[in-house]
Amino acid sequence: MQAFQVHTGKVAPLDRANVDTDQIIPKQFLKRIERSGYGQFLFYDWRYLPDGKPNPEFVLNQTRYAGAGILLAGKNFGCGSSREHAPWALLDYGFRAVIAPSFADIFANNCIKNGLLPVVLDDAKVAELLAKTARVEIYQLKVDLVEREVRDDSGFVARFEMDDFKRKFLLEGLDDIGLTLKHHSAITEYEKQRRASASPAS
Amino acid sequence: MSRPRTLFEKIWDEHVVCQPAGEPALLYVDLHLVHEVTSPQAFEGLRLAGRPVRRPDLSFATVDHNVPTLAAERSIIRDPIAAQQVEALRRNCRDFGVPLFDIGSTEQGIVHVIGPELGLTRPGITIVCGDSHTSTHGAFGALAFGIGTSEVEHVLATQCLRQQRPKTLQIMVRGSLPQGVTAKDLVLGIIGRIGTDGATGYVIEYAGEAVRALSMEGRMTLCNMSIEAGARAGMVAPDETTFAYLRGRRFVPKGEVWDQAVAHWKTLPTDPGAQFDRVVEIDAASLAPAVTWGTNPGMVVPVTERVPDPQRLPSEAERGAALRALEYMGLRPGTPMQEVAVNRVFIGSCTNARLEDLRAAARVAKGHKVSAKVQAMVVPGSQAIKQAAEKEKLDQVFREAGFEWRESGCSMCLGMNPDILQPLERCASTSNRNFEGRQGARGRTHLVSPAMAAAAAIAGHFVDIRNWEYRD
Ligand code: SF4
Numbered sequence: 057m058q059a060f061q062v063h064t065g066k067v068a069p070l071d072r073a074n075v076d077t078d079q080i081i082p083k084q085f086l087k088r089i090e091r092s093g094y095g096q097f098l099f100y101d102w103r104y105l106p107d108g109k110p111n112p113e114f115v116l117n118q119t120r121y122a123g124a125g126i127l128l129a130g131k132n133f134g135c136g137s138s139r140e141h142a143p144w145a146l147l148d149y150g151f152r153a154v155i156a157p158s159f160a161d162i163f164a165n166n167c168i169k170n171g172l173l174p175v176v177l178d179d180a181k182v183a184e185l186l187a188k189t190a191r192v193e194i195y196q197l198k199v200d201l202v203e204r205e206v207r208d209d210s211g212f213v214a215r216f217e218m219d220d221f222k223r224k225f226l227l228e229g230l231d232d233i234g235l236t237l238k239h240h241s242a243i244t245e246y247e248k249q250r251r252a253s254a255s256p257a258s
Numbered sequence: 259m260s261r262p263r264t265l266f267e268k269i270w271d272e273h274v275v276c277q278p279a280g281e282p283a284l285l286y287v288d289l290h291l292v293h294e295v296t297s298p299q300a301f302e303g304l305r306l307a308g309r310p311v312r313r314p315d316l317s318f319a320t321v322d323h324n325v326p327t328l329a330a331e332r333s334i335i336r337d338p339i340a341a342q343q344v345e346a347l348r349r350n351c352r353d354f355g356v357p358l359f360d361i362g363s364t365e366q367g368i369v370h371v372i373g374p375e376l377g378l379t380r381p382g383i384t385i386v387c388g389d390s391h392t393s394t395h396g397a398f399g400a401l402a403f404g405i406g407t408s409e410v411e412h413v414l415a416t417q418c419l420r421q422q423r424p425k426t427l428q429i430m431v432r433g434s435l436p437q438g439v440t441a442k443d444l445v446l447g448i449i450g451r452i453g454t455d456g457a458t459g460y461v462i463e464y465a466g467e468a469v470r471a472l473s474m475e476g477r478m479t480l481c482n483m484s485i486e487a488g489a490r491a492g493m494v495a496p497d498e499t500t501f502a503y504l505r506g507r508r509f510v511p512k513g514e515v516w517d518q519a520v521a522h523w524k525t526l527p528t529d530p531g532a533q534f535d536r537v538v539e540i541d542a543a544s545l546a547p548a549v550t551w552g553t554n555p556g557m558v559v560p561v562t563e564r565v566p567d568p569q570r571l572p573s574e575a576e577r578g579a580a581l582r583a584l585e586y587m588g589l590r591p592g593t594p595m596q597e598v599a600v601n602r603v604f605i606g607s608c609t610n611a612r613l614e615d616l617r618a619a620a621r622v623a624k625g626h627k628v629s630a631k632v633q634a635m636v637v638p639g640s641q642a643i644k645q646a647a648e649k650e651k652l653d654q655v656f657r658e659a660g661f662e663w664r665e666s667g668c669s670m671c672l673g674m675n676p677d678i679l680q681p682l683e684r685c686a687s688t689s690n691r692n693f694e695g696r697q698g699a700r701g702r703t704h705l706v707s708p709a710m711a712a713a714a715a716i717a718g719h720f721v722d723i724r725n726w727e728y729r730d
Pocket of ligand 1 (some may be wrong): 323368370389403607608668672689690
């Protein structure tokens with residue numbers, strides 16, 4: 057999987073709470089069997105008008121946010137469906153990190169498995185960043201997982217939490233399954249003592 | 259005596275394979291359910307790495323999200339991309355030895371409906387599926403939660419998951435539910451109270467008299483929507499209701515092993531004195547039949563109330579969200595919910611498409627006619643439920659009243675198959691998500707119980723089911 061250490065990039069604001077994964081990528085795009093190519097469908101129903109033209113009101117369609125690598129969002133980002141197509145679409149579109157006051161659990165997990173960094177900052181910090189993105193034409197942030205901090209070049213610095221294992225996992229881009237398979241013998245031992253009633257009767 | 263533990267802790271402790279230093283626990287998965295939408299990339303990953311499925315005997319697959327619900331359309335799926343996805347699951351199941359309950363089999367149905375129905379879902383076990391509503395299975399006192407596709411691949415390859423231990427939240431429902439108030443109204447009431455992220459990071463255990471009194475169907479409805487409050491898992495302690503439901507089902511233990519199983523299951527309920535990280539109390543008597551008005555399940559009011567006025571909400575963020583939601587929903591603040599007219603009704607989904615749900619809706623429909631302005635459909639959760647309902651002639655009741663009677667699948671819960679809302683159509687739905695576009699781009703969803711949905715189909719607008727004129 058893709059590692060994440062430091063990313064410096066343009067910030068796009070999506071000032072809404074409870075953005076669910078149905079909005080991040082609507083169901084009609086979940087029928088594909090590939091892992092790639094979902095960026096074109098990101099926020100589809102918000103990005104495009106019913107006639108298929110880009111919606112000029114939607115923030116990602118504004119030229120000043122073109123090429124943004126960091127998404128700034130409201131609380132409970134990624135709630136709802138477990139579809140991993142959501143982080144796939146964000147990454148494929150070009151985002152490497154999402155900053156929000158909170159994330160839904162399954163979504164945050166899915167992000168980490170794919171090298172998309174979910175950064176939790178408190179409401180006040182997120183509000184400060186929202187204000188900055190509104191004020192500064194091209195607003196850039198440096199998201200640093202090594203130092204666990206977010207900073208800009210005009211004095212903003214905020215620390216964020218990330219547990220040691222997840223951090224290591226992202227920094228090194230570890231192979232999740234390979235890591236677990238190292239415990240192969242422990243799994244085999246465990247299986248020997250499982251209760252009979254834990255398995256489906258045949 | 260060992261320290262008192264909660265139901266969750268007992269299951270967790272028993273399933274920790276190992277706790278490597280500096281890593282989260284490795285948790286064993288007893289049952290892995292698989293469907294067509296979230297699995298193709300996982301199987302492809304195995305293929306690329308040359309890995310087998312470690313325990314195909316603990317994995318079970320079905321097709322539910324994409325399948326058409328009209329009998330004539332089921333053998334050949336017309337949407338080529340959906341057909342390809344279903345075909346991919348067939349090939350993956352064949353290649354990796356995973357049993358598949360395919361279209362045309364009597365076991366096919368929504369993954370969270372067939373698991374319990376077949377007795378695959380059992381107390382005390384761990385269950386995962388690449389689907390957030392896996393929380394449903396917690397109704398049996400199992401630890402069941404949704405995972406993403408990378409984790410699906412991980413479980414296929416290792417039968418384990420690396421998991422951070424979640425916190426525990428007890429939702430204690432005091433008293434009993436009033437007449438006409440169902441498990442759906444209870445869970446909507448809970449989400450309305452704690453919010454759509456109120457239980458993020460927690461596993462919920464539902465307890466109290468009102469929960470004990472629920473049937474297994476009701477408990478499944480309750481646990482199903484735990485994820486709508488942010489909790490990956492919701493649980494109810496197993497009891498005689500659970501055992502009676504499971505006895506004799508296809509995959510439950512038989513004979514002596516059944517007796518041993520029940521003896522073990524009886525040890526699972528939370529010990530007196532066990533501590534939860536948080537407790538929320540709900541007064542069952544305060545609940546009423548619920549209807550959502552907005553674009554997430556926490557935007558909900560009793561049917562007797564009005565569309566809320568955003569200006570009265572406490573924070574700027576809430577006002578903004580409510581204004582947006584009302585605009586999307588095409589509703590004006592202050593409109594009585596009972597004056598909101600619908601043009602579609604959907605009775606289905608893993609939340610409310612079990613036999614008890616269909617019975618409740620049929621009882622309302624009996625002797626009435628669906629409003630001329632409404633198109634209403636009933637989609638049983640599984641083929642087994644469809645058959646059981648037909649044996650009771652519920653299909654006749656629905657058809658005579660003017661409801662369509664379909665084959666099983668997820669259908670208009672998310673509209674990946676041909677069943678979708680047209681833009682601006684307004685739907686009373688027994689499903690679990692009223693997100694923008696969930697049932698079809700620009701469609702408007704109101705979540706309700708099966709009886710409330712049936713009544714809305716007939717009246718053409720929401721009504722208080724407590725005043726319904728039953729004709730049975
Ligand atoms: S019925 Fe709806 S919520 Fe349930 S599994 Fe299917 S799509 Fe998901």
